[in-house]
Amino acid sequence: MRKVVLIVLVIMLVMSTAVFAGGKKESDVDKYALMMSHMTNSFTITLSNAVKAAAEELGVELVVFDGGQDVSKQISQVESAINQGYAGILIEPASVDGIKPAVTAANKAGVPLVTINQRITNQELAKAFVGVEHVEGGEIEMKYAVKAIGGKGKIAFLLGPLGSDAQIGRTKGYYNVLKDYPEIEVVYEQSANWRTDEALKLAENWLQTGVELSAIVANNDGMAMGALKAVEDAKKLDQIKIFGLDATADALAAVAEGRLSATVSQSTEAQGLAAMEALVKLVNGEEVPAEIMVGHTLITKENVADFQ
Amino acid sequence: MKKLNNVMNGQLMRELGIVIVFAVILAILMILSPNAFARPANLMNIFKQASINGILAMGMMFVIISGGIDLSVGSIVALTGVVAASFAHPGEYPLIVPVILAVSIGLLIGWFNGLGIAYGKIPPFIVTLGMMTIIRGAALIVSGGAPVFGVTDEFEAIAGAFLFDKIPLLVVYFITITILSAYILTKTVFGRRVYAIGGNEISAAFSGIKVEKVRIMVYMISGMLAGFAGLLLASRTVSGIPTAGQSYELDAIAAVIIGGVSMSGGSGKWYGTVIGALLIAVIGNGLDILNVSSHYQLVIKGAIIIVAVLLDVKGKEKTT
Secondary structure (H helix, E strand, O other), X not given: OHHHHHHHHHHHHHHHHHHHHOOOOOOOOOEEXXXXXXXXXXXXHHHHHHHHHHHHHHOOEEEEEEOOOOHHHHHHHHHHHHHOOOOEEEEOOOOOOOOHHHHHHHHHHOOOEEEEOOOOOOHHHOOEEEEOOHHHHHHHHHHHHHHHOOOOEEEEEEEOOOOOHHHHHHHHHHHHHHOOOOOEEEEEEXXXXXXXXXXXXXXXXXXXXXXXXXXXXXXXXXXXXXXXXXXXXXXXXXXXXXXXXXXXXXXXXXXXOOOOOEEEEOOHHHHHHHHHHHHHHHHOOOOOOOEEEOOOEEEOOOOHHHHO | OHHHHHHHXXXXXXXXXXXXXXXXXHHHHHHHOOOOOOOHHHHHHHHHHHHHHHHHHHHHHHHHHOOOOOOOHHHHHHHHHHHHHHOOOOOOOOOHHHHHHHHHHHHHHHHHHHHHHHOOOOOHHHHHHHHHHHHHHHHHHHHOOOOEOOOOHHHHHHHHOEEOXXXXXXXXXXXXXXXXXXXXXXXXXXXXXXXXXXXXXXXXXXXXXXXXXXXXXXXXXXXXXXHHHHHHHHHHOOOEOOOOOOOHHHHHHHHHHHOOOOOOOOOOOHHHHHHHHHHHHHHHHHHHHOOOOHHHHHHHHHHHHHHHHHHHHHHHHHHO
């Protein structure tokens, strides 16, 4: 009895993979692969949806792979895609260093590869890069923050995971702006790893110290929303202004309600569209610039309606 | 003096080792930061920040005393948080719906864990490790991979409101669950059976205890409390985040272990677990207030956990 159950289970398992893998007909249109570092937050979901929409518009077939934040898994996915005859590969790298073998393999096989959102260490190996300057995003966020608090006061930074591309770039942007404002003092600068619950706890603890903060500037909206909750709970939103970056749905709503002072859009949808267009051009033998940059947009109460 | 030594090395030290460690760390932080850390408002803040982990740790305590482990609680927090937030949009369902859903989903997952362990005879580490992965996937599927926003004010108040305008409700839940857990563990037959099967499963079975049933119950308690903690976290962060709760199981295990519960089961006290949860929150809060870099915080936290348990173990050795 037990053995029968076991055999049935195994057969079901095998069949289920066949069901998931099957259903895709061989067709004449070129097949493209999008390798995402992971699919677990608003940014990655928005980006992959934008690329999918662009592929549909351009009349090509697109398959999305989830790297699960594991660079070795992403390398294997690229290798399999090359073997399966994909025409071109878009990659949002799980690691800017570790992804090199996959890029080399694509070059060897003559499959055009475009990196998106993050520059890899050996960017010259890829055919093109589509993304934003994180430094610029940080500068836009900080310029507005400085204006909003009148150019002086004590401020705190909530940083992404230390060492990540976006954290380094955005924080550098903050300091580029602060050079001209000697009356602004950065009293706290800690990582909350993009996470709302960590940022909430950290901001609660800062508020306990009695230091009179004028602003909390966060590397992303998830952390800004955590800080906002802590400041609202302490009834200090009239003294402390909060700034974020990403333009997530809840952050936009908070900007519209006047609770979050500002967020910055990194034009995720535009990145997806530009990347897909560039890759299709490359596959068709056309030239594209090695770097295609998409701009940031500041979102405040004045223009938030355009983004919701 | 001799009498004092006896007290220090005797029964009192054995029971209170971790309390003394806790008091010393508290005193050090109070001296380093008298104006911020030691303020009553901050002490209440620490209590609040300890609550969610404390509630998870209460469930984990039952599991570890019974000789098991539950790695799935962090993922349960994420799934139940996402589900609760999805049913808490304005004008859709009454507040009771997300509450009941979160707790019963946790309970159900705990029941599955228990079935696999008690009847499937699969080691708890493996069952709950598998469940941890499955439930994390479920949280991502249910939410479509992105956080769930837009919850009602009443939902936000579940964790955000205060009792008598002073005591955060999170603390009230933590205290209530602690009292209930302490009562069940020390005053009921079920509680004694949990100790019995953790101490020696075979002799427990011989003495007529239905080991399987007790085991399943233990994982159901842990799952249910994790479901409740997921509800609280979603309310506290005003959103259901599918990647939330990562490594929460390790914090809960750390609280239980710091509190002197033996990893091999059969022994441990409820108040040790409370101290363990408070100690973890105290360290995090104190280091944030002293503005210690997040990188060093990890090193210090890990070292304090090991030293706390080491002192506790040494304290117990002297008496035996």
